[in-house]
Each structure stands twice: as C-alpha cells, then as structure tokens.
Ligand SMILES: Nc1ncnc2c1ncn2[C@@H]1O[C@H](COP(=O)(O)OP(=O)(O)OP(=O)(O)O)[C@@H](O)[C@H]1O
C-alpha cells in the first residue's frame with residue numbers, strides 16, 4: 001500500500017500529441033480515485049504512465065515518496081486490470097492467477113495458498129482449472145481482478161474494467177470492485193467513462209479534459225459546486241440545463257423569463273457583466289402547483305409546454321423546448337460531441353426537468369414551472385468559469 | 400441452395416481428381432515390375448517393392464535424401480529463427496526503416512529466381528561455395544526468410560498487445576513476457592511457417608540442379624534427374640517413381656500432423672469474446 005504523487009506529469013507523444021499536461025495529483029494511501037473524462041482526454045495515458053507502460057515526458061511520479069519515473073513496471077509493484085482483461089489464453093485460471101507469484105519466485109505452497117484465497121474472495125474456486133476461453137465475460141473479469149489482487153501490490157490501476165460487460169453485470173461487478181477495494185484498503189486508480197461508476201465508486205473524482213485536470217473532489221462536491229461549464233455539464237445524468245442569460249438592473253434575463261437576483265448571486269456578480277450562461281440541474285425545477293408557500297419565494301416561476309413526459313415511478317422527467325438562442329461555449333460543444341448529440345437538429349434549447357411523481361403534467365400541457373434560484377449556477381461563456389462559486393473555490397483550478 | 404452445393408461439390412471433385420491422378424499414377428508406376436511398367440494399366444498387374452529396394456540400395460538416392468533433409472532443416476531453422484525476431488519487431492515496434500524492410504522482403508519474395516541462377520553460379524564457383532551445403536542453404540534462406548517474415552508477422556499481429564503489457568505488470572521482464580506469454584501463443588504460427596519454408600526448400604529444383612555438380616550436395620529433386628536405375632541398361636522409370644513417392648511422404652505427414660495445431664483457435668479467450 002502506498003501513496004502516489006503525480007507532480008506536473010506531462011506526456012508528449014513522438015508525433016507531437018500532448019496527451020497529458022502538467023497533471024498534479026496526490027493520491028493518499030488507500031484512497032480510491034476515479035479518472036473520468038470524454039474519449040481521448042488522456043485517462044489511459046495517465047494510467048499507463050503510473051503503471052510504467054508509457055514513459056513520462058516531464059514531471060515526476062512518486063510512489064511511497066520514491067521517484068519511479070525510470071523504473072520498469074515490474075519494479076513498481078503495481079497491478080493493473082485491463083479493459084480487455086488480457087488473460088493468458090494458454091493458461092488455466094489457476095495458472096493465470098499464479099503467474100505474477102511465479103515470477104516473484106514464491107514457493108509452491110505459498111502460491112497455492114494465495115491463489116486459493118483470492119479465488120475464494122472472488123468466487124472463482126470452481127473455475128480454477130478452466131481456460132479463459134470457457135468463461136463468461138463476468139468470470140473473465142473476476143479472473144483479471146484475481147490476478148491483480150493475489151500478490152497484494154502497492155496499488156491497483158484499472159482501465160475501464162467493466163466497460164465490456166453488459167449493463168446488469170456491470171452493476172453487479174461495481175459492487176464487487178467497491179467491496180474488494182474497501183476490504184483490501186489498497187490505493188486504487190480507476191479510469192472510467194461511466195457517470196455512475198464515477199459517482200458511486202470513488203473517494204475522489206478527477207475530471208479531465210484534453211489532457212488537463214478540470215476539477216478534483218468528492219463526487220458530491222463536483223456535483224454541487226462544479227468549477228466550470230465542462231464539469232457542470234459532464235457530471236450528472238440527465239445533465240445540467242444550459243441557457244444564455246444576461247444581467248442588468250438586478251435581475252437575470254433568460255429565455256425562461258426574468259428572474260430576480262438574490263443575495264447570493266448579487267454579491268458574486270459585482271464584477272461580472274455581459275453575456276452569461278445559466279446552468280440549472282433537472283431536479284431544481286418543480287411543478288409549481290406542488291411547491292409549498294414557505295419555499296416558493298426562494299425561486300421563480302415560468303410557463304412552458306411539455307413535449308414529452310417520462311414517468312419513472314419515483315419521479316417524472318418532463319422535456320420542454322425553450323425558444324430563443326442556445327447557450328454556446330466551446331465546452332458545451334465538446335460535451336455534446338462526446339455524448340454524440342452534437343448535431344441533433346433542434347430549434348431553441350431543450351430543457352429537462354425532474355418533477356415529483358405527484359405532478360399531473362401531461363404531454364402537450366402548458367405547465368407552470370418553479371425553479372429554485374438558490375441552486376442555479378452562472379458561467380462565464382468566454383472561459384467557462386463558474387462565477388457563482390465563492391472566490392476561494394473557483395480559484396483552485398482554472399479552466 | 401442444395402443445387403449450388405452439388406455444383407460446388409462436383410467442381411471440387413473435378414479439381415481433386417485432376418490433382419491426384421498424376422500422384423496416384425506415379426505411385427502405381429513405382430509398384431510395377433520393369434516388364435509391366437509400360438502396360439498403361441492404372442492398377443499394377445504385378446506388385447513389387449523392387450523399385451524401392453533398388454533406390455535404397457544405391458548410394459545416389461540415400462545420399463540425396465540425407466542432403467535434402469539436412470539442407471532443408473538447416474535452412475528452415477535459420478529462416479524461422481531470424482524471421483520470428485524480424486516479424487516480432489515489425490508487429491510490435493515502430494522503428495525507422497520498417498516500411499523499407501517490409502518492401503525489400505516483399506521484393507525478394509517476388510524476385511524471379513531464374514534470373515539469379517547464372518550470377519549465383521559464378522559467385523559460388525569463385526568463392527568456393529559451389530556444390531556445398533552452404534551453397535544451397537544460403538539461397539534457400541534468402542527466399543525462405545521473406546516468406547517467414549510475412550507469415551509470422553500476420554500471426555504476431557493477432558496476439559493482443561495487452562497480453563504483453565499484462566505480463567510486464569505481473570512482473571515479467573521483456574524476455575520473460577516473450578518466452579512465457581507470447582511464444583506459446585505464436586507456436587502454431589511458427590509451425591505453419593516452418594512447414595511452408597521447409598516445403599519450399601524440399602521442393603526446389605532450380606537451385607538444386609544449377610548449384611550442385613556431385614552427390615556431395617545434390618538434393619533429391621536434382622538427383623532424380625540423374626537416375627540411371629540399378630544398372631546402366633535398365634529403364635529408370637520405376638526407380639524415379641519410387642523416389643518421387645518417397646519424397647512426397649514427409650510433406651504429407653507434416654501437413655496431416657500439424658493441420659490440427661495450425662487451424663486450432665489461436666488466441667481464443669484472451670480478450671473479450
Ligand atoms: N501512441 C500514441 N501516439 C500518439 N498519440 C497518442 C498515442 N496514444 C494515444 N494518443 C493520443 O493521446 C490522447 C489521449 O489518449 P488516451 O488513450 O489516454 O485517451 P483516453 O482518455 O483513455 O480515451 P478513451 O476514453 O477513448 O479510452 C488521444 O488524443 C490519443 O489520440
């Protein structure tokens with residue numbers, strides 16, 4: 001077990017691609033850190049540099065306080081689980097799991113003992129004599145995990161270990177991974193594409209974009225206080241709604257209507273002028289008829305026609321189209337491209353609201369909607385910064 | 400549907416018969432006595448092993464067989480060992496001149512061998528390689544190596560890169576990763592390549608006839624053309640047929656024996672399936 005420190009770690013590929021830039025992160029002993037970001041943002045490259053499979057172009061990587069930049073993977077004592085599992089097809093499950101121990105020249109009895117122990121933890125005991133070709137996807141995944149845990153390494157690195165599994169199995173394996181990590185208490189760096197994995201698995205989440213860290217924090221922290229547009233749009237599903245806005249005469253003008261600026265916003269908008277982007281999470285809207293008077297004055301109301309209502313049982317997702325310009329910023333385009341919705345034809349902006357299940361709104365109805373102004377975020381479209389965060393927080397990492 | 404099947408089946412049959420009749424004919428000739436060899440019967444009227452006995456009693460054939468096996472095995476071994484290393488590098492590494500290397504080996508593989516015969520003859524005579532084992536082994540390696548590089552790099556490309564990375568993470572050195580993970584997976588490819596190269600050497604007539612002059616290094620295909628029969632006045636047809644059958648046998652055995660290995664799933668189960 002060990003702490004891992006990345007100090008201005010940078011990776012430039014020979015062809016000039018700057019895959020990772022000045023990556024700073026301190027991972028505490030036993031911590032579970034998640035790296036997320038859109039495709040091609042440098043997650044795997046970062047992980048491979050920690051593993052020693054890619055050279056570090058500049059900066060320093062320390063494991064347990066020791067500089068390991070120039071150490072071979074085998075001298076770093078780190079285990080890795082690959083997206084493809086990378087099981088040795090010519091070896092049985094037992095041999096696969098014993099392989100790292102054999103290379104470490106352990107005695108036969110010790111190897112057998114450790115393999116049996118790991119197999120028991122991962123419920124692989126009955127499969128020990130099978131070849132990988134005769135295992136299901138989930139079983140292969142567990143063997144890959146088993147191979148990583150048998151030798152009790154200083155840290156685990158996992159590169160999208162669950163992305164090849166089907167949805168149901170993924171949920172199941174997520175809890176397996178989580179429990180295993182808690183039980184072993186081994187420092188873990190986990191790369192994923194998946195919102196849910198990022199929010200549920202890690203102690204801390206690192207959001208990356210184009211090789212640079214956008215924000216590091218506990219999942220809830222990232223959700224509640226995103227540093228910038230990119231983080232705000234990336235975390236959350238369905239994602240935050242963005243609309244263009246301007247500020248004048250103490251009120252906020254949006255295509256939903258004019259909202260009064262409360263105490264909270266007014267103090268932070270003192271030195272901001274011009275165009276803004278307002279960001280509102282779906283759950284911060286509510287069917288206005290369901291709002292109690294005590295909290296009604298914390299928000300504002302407007303009317304819109306529901307395009308689509310999806311009832312989830314526990315709550316309702318209601319989709320509206322808001323006429324007028326769309327919010328535009330480089331970050332938003334990038335997020336849309338990553339989500340594959342970059343070129344969906346639509347006039348105006350789409351608004352997703354989460355209402356409680358008691359709401360009687362139906363498709364085609366003109367609904368009265370309440371929005372919680374305490375929870376809205378305002379972003380500067382030129383640099384993506386969240387201007388609603390208090391200074392201390394937003395100065396941490398810049399966009 | 401079934402109509403098409405029958406048509407294809409019939410076509411296959413025609414091709415097989417066309418290819419096999421001459422082989423069976425040679426085999427039939429090799430079992431005939433000198434008196435009946437010209438009778439034109441497909442099935443010998445009088446069966447005899449005399450031809451086989453005769454060729455194994457002549458020094459000429461036995462010596463040629465030894466040459467063929469020795470030269471073939473050495474050439475194959477060298478070509479496959481070098482080819483494995485080159486193919487691994489081609490499949491795994493990006494190094495300057497990689498394209499050039501592939502281009503040159505393709506060029507060599509395509510080169511008309513007959514245009515090399517006279518220059519090689521002159522060169523080997525002047526440096527003393529003419530009519531020696533190395534004199535044949537060298538050109539065989541030259542043409543066998545590109546073949547080996549081609550087949551093997553196709554095999555190496557099929558082996559997932561991740562396996563090697565995984566081995567390194569598990570604590571293997573580059574050498575251990577190759578020996579314990581990559582090599583076992585590449586084995587069927589290496590066998591296939593070895594067979595192809597060996598068959599190429601075994602079958603070669605052009606170099607064998609032009610770069611040898613005595614029994615010292617003459618291989619079987621070349622030696623066949625010098626067959627005189629047991630005595631000078633005997634018709635050598637039976638003996639030649641018997642020798643032809645003998646040299647076909649190793650190839651058939653090879654292919655039958657390794658067929659399983661060659662076609663069996665190479666890397667199934669390594670990665671997501
Ligand atoms: N060998 C290489 N040479 C040049 N560029 C590379 C190389 N490997 C990766 N890159 C580039 O580096 C960037 C980061 O790649 P990386 O594989 O780390 O992305 P990722 O975040 O893991 O993406 P994904 O989620 O799709 O796996 C990409 O733009 C990629 O094109």
Ligand SMILES: [Mg+2]
Nearest residue numbers: 043044045159
């Ligand atoms: Mg990746």
